[in-house]
Amino acid sequence: MARRAAGQLEAAQNALAAAEQASDRVRALTMTIRAYENGLIALREGLRRAAIREEVLRKRFEAKREEVMRLLGVLQSIETSPAPLLLLHPAGPTGTARSGMIASQVTPALQREAETLRKDLEEIATLRALQESAAQTLQDGLAGVQQARTALSQAISNRVDLPKRLLADPDALTRLIDSAETLEAFASGLTDMEDAGAPLPDFDPDRGNLPLPVAGTVLHRAGEADAAGIARPGIVVATRPRALVTTPWPATIRYRGPLLDYGNVMILEPGGGYLLVLAGLEEVYGELGEVLPAGAPVGLMGGEAPQGAAFPDAGADGAGANRTETLYIEAREGDKPINPAQWFAID
Template sequence: MRRARALLVILALAGAAPAAAQSAPAETARAAAEALRAAARSLQDAEGARDRVAALSETIRAYEDGLAALREGMRRAAIREQAIALVLDARRAEIAQLLGALSGMPQSPETLLLHPAGPLGTARAGMMLGEVTPVLKAEADALRTRLEEIALMRALQESAAQTLAEGLAGAQRARTELSQAMSERRDLPRRFAADPDRLRDLIEASDTLDGFAAGLAQTEGPTAPENSLPGDFAALRGRLALPVEATILRRFDESDAADVSRPGLVLATRPLALVTTPVPATIRYRGPLLDYGNVIVLEPAEGYLMVLAGLAEVYGAEGEVLSAGRPVGLMGGADPRTAAFLDGASNRDGDLRTETLYMELRQGGRPVDPEPWFTHDKD
């Protein structure tokens, strides 16, 4: 009985959260688990898809979104649990006082009959208990809801390990199959035949990305996709999706900690994230360049170049024409182990984005601020 009263007092002090708020972490985690199951089905269907590259690209994105959502659900659950613990710890003395007072309350009708004030005291005590009982019942109902929520959170945490393991393995399998499909495809049209010797000479003569891009822009001959006009591409300003799910780490010409600024965007991405072309474009260059790691240079229209640098793996070949949304590579890093994934969520790390992609947009041979061209969360 005293333990039950103690729980009621603790609930009253902690405060009962609205039902919608209580269910948010659970609903997020459930939806994420279903998204991962749907991604697994999509991976199976991709084996017989007519456009296997497109199917696998969609599958990888589905895995990425599902894993991020599951992590967010677990993060919210951890935050709620920590918040309740902090409230209870801050009111420990008050809880002790209230428990002492409650322990002195009569616990049976026989005790009321022996009230020292006689029948009047007994009547008053009965009235007081009659007023307190509905309050205690309401608190008991709220406690039951909270305890059910806690049990659900713990069940989700226990099942998250298996769900995560399957999701991480499925995502890696999809990436491997995509890389294989990209190496085997032979159906992409080519706008021009690359000149390896000329590219090699240009790389050797360039000591900066700016110099390389400027030299590449001066290449003669038709290289942009057919029917792709500068005006058509300019009309897409403000409507393009970022080439990867990311947040902006540094903006155009913004200095970093070493007081170095670059004429492009530094994007923070998840490990092994899929990178796609946001617009139909011709591959002008792909491969290692200076200290930028793997670089891919796309030409969406005559006079425009889009530079993506810092990829771990790049797809395609110079001269190939890509449609919007086609994969161009993968970011580096490694999928976290399931335990590390859960530990990060419990530590409120949320959606960790540890890899960086550098993006430049060039018009007429000179870099312009890419940010106004893209839709993204304003971080």
């Protein structure tokens, strides 16, 4: 698995080079960042499994160390005994015959045990070499994804070709921001605002197979209370630092920027009176009214990405290690929240 992930990172590096020449650099860089993120996640998981397997083998070897030492001591004492004495037994010829039969049965078992230990030691050496060789791959991957993120930010700032749907009353948004005391109140007020522009593609809210906007693990489903005992109508997804957030469906940017205590918020309208609220981003991309295609980047999560040297060790802590950022995802129909699980493929 780790070797396959290393191949994914190499392919992402090639994609980054190709993206420099792509006509649609935003799309190319978005795909490149996704490739890097998937490759790094897979490599991290591969290293985690390798570390666990190595620990299992080491514990098994340590558990048998004393037994092996005793057997070696017996064998060494036999080797140092005079040959004539080895052929005699105190019980006479019958005892000598029986001891010979026992020795003939024990010897193959000892050989099998020795072969098992040899294979375990070889596997430990292979796993250790794999983890050491992955360090540079990780370092290159982390540097590559950071380079791609920087290039993406620049490409988005240079983008001028997206269509826009503008609010009929732009000042109404400012008044709503100043007056709204909750996310629900803000989203409800935003739904009532009229805009002008070309209609979006028909949105089917019951698809159930849209990709999540960010790679991560669902911490809380809709209606589940968090550690503070607060239940929200949306879902909370734990992500790794600087993870890329994208829109799962063609959508208009209805709001982007800081809101209340949610950090940076992106509110997208996929059409049909529905809204998708993404809260907790560090950076947000795009301008108000822009119509984004599916899979377009809308921002980055916060936090500090791990350094290459610390990355392999953290992988041994578990598959959820280093998912320190959280993205809140809420779906709304009109002025009412609905369960996002009916939109997204949540495993």
